[in-house]
Amino acid sequence: MQIIDSIFRVVLPDNGYNIREEQIALAKKMYIGFTEKQVALCEAEVGTGKTLSYLVAAIVAKHHNNKVYAQNMPVTITTSSIELQKALVEREIPNLSRMLLDYYIIEEPLTAVLRKGKEHYLCQYRLEDFLRNIKQHPRKYATTIATLEKIAAHPQAIDLDKYNIAGSIKSRICIKGSCAGCKLKRECAYREFCNAVDHASGLDFQVTNHNMYLMSQKTRNDEHPPLLRSSAFIVVDEAHKFKEAAEDTFGERMSEKDIETFKTEMGLPADVDTTIPNTELSTGIMMKVSGYPFTLEELREYGLAAEITEETKWADAQQAIMTAANGKAAAEQAAAEAAPAEGEATEEAETSDGGAE
Numbered sequence: 001m002q003i004i005d006s007i008f009r010v011v012l013p014d015n016g017y018n019i020r021e022e023q024i025a026l027a028k029k030m031y032i033g034f035t036e037k038q039v040a041l042c043e044a045e046v047g048t049g050k051t052l053s054y055l056v057a058a059i060v061a062k063h064h065n066n067k068v069y070a071q072n073m074p075v076t077i078t079t080s081s082i083e084l085q086k087a088l089v090e091r092e093i094p095n096l097s098r099m100l101l102d103y104y105i106i107e108e109p110l111t112a113v114l115r116k117g118k119e120h121y122l123c124q125y126r127l128e129d130f131l132r133n134i135k136q137h138p139r140k141y142a143t144t145i146a147t148l149e150k151i152a153a154h155p156q157a158i159d160l161d162k163y164n165i166a167g168s169i170k171s172r173i174c175i176k177g178s179c180a181g182c183k184l185k186r187e188c189a190y191r192e193f194c195n196a197v198d199h200a201s202g203l204d205f206q207v208t209n210h211n212m213y214l215m216s217q218k219t220r221n222d223e224h225p226p227l228l229r230s231s232a233f234i235v236v237d238e239a240h241k242f243k244e245a246a247e248d249t250f251g252e253r254m255s256e257k258d259i260e261t262f263k264t265e266m267g268l269p270a271d272v273d274t275t276i277p278n279t280e281l282s283t284g285i286m287m288k289v290s291g292y293p294f295t296l297e298e299l300r301e302y303g304l305a306a307e308i309t310e311e312t313k314w315a316d317a318q319q320a321i322m323t324a325a326n327g328k329a330a331a332e333q334a335a336a337e338a339a340p341a342e343g344e345a346t347e348e349a350e351t352s353d354g355g356a357e
Helices: 002-014 021-035 050-069 082-102 124-134 142-152 167-173 189-198 210-218 239-250 256-266 279-289 296-305 314-338 342-356
Strands: 075-079 112-114 205-209 234-236
Touching: 002 021, 002 050, 002 082, 021 050, 050 075, 050 082, 075 082, 075 210, 082 112, 082 205, 124 142, 124 167, 142 167, 205 210, 210 239
Parallel strands: 075 205, 075 234, 112 205
Antiparallel strands: none
């Protein structure tokens, strides 16, 4: 806590900042959240200086973790706007780094990287293909050809957001889909960039957007490499947009036709009215989306086992049904493993007969 006070009461004022008690209190609250593994929900008025608050709290907590637990993982900052992400990486973090270096609070400059979706980066293969096509009409696309050839001349120039290119052209030359079968995969600058970031030692901050952060959590157990590096501390800025991003990432959308299909698969009567709340239907649909495609009979069986009543909300019912279903599956597997195999039973019977003779 003392170092936080020193930064806000000495370092920042010496660099033209005002002392704001609300800002200091905010930083301390977030520091406690970081170091005591708590969730700190903070709301601050415009002009409070919340960005500096969480940057100071995060870097002090990171150094504490490194010293006490030997954990040197980067702090993840997720926001909804690319403007704030750029401001953090290009202005806010470098400025804080300079001030902390001047006062010997840190020994090396703070490092930060902006992690964006791969559609923001150049695909060399698609660029070459697009150039080959438009060069068949040199007069019509003269300006575009000149611009893209300049980009192609710099293999490491992969961030498309740094170029004034129309969105329709960016969509033709950016990375899309799987890169597994790409002919240029071994010499891909984007792949080299990702490898460099993933293995960089001493990275202090990785700044990203809500959707990419949530997708990294969703795919963390998948076979492909994680989208973001593991992090001990997460800062969710512009959190009022986080719910919408979570719905986009984890939500499921279905049409009326999908509901009719689910009704048939569950064995529900055809005359069930889907326009009014229906506990069995809504629970069954959500279970199917969650990977538990139960029939109506199974749904009712597990529901009874979980002591679900009509008043139970479907969300509670879903968890209870999953628990009951998993319990039954585990019991059936245990019974199957305990029972002797057919071949073993026959062999034992023959041995017994032989002994009798």
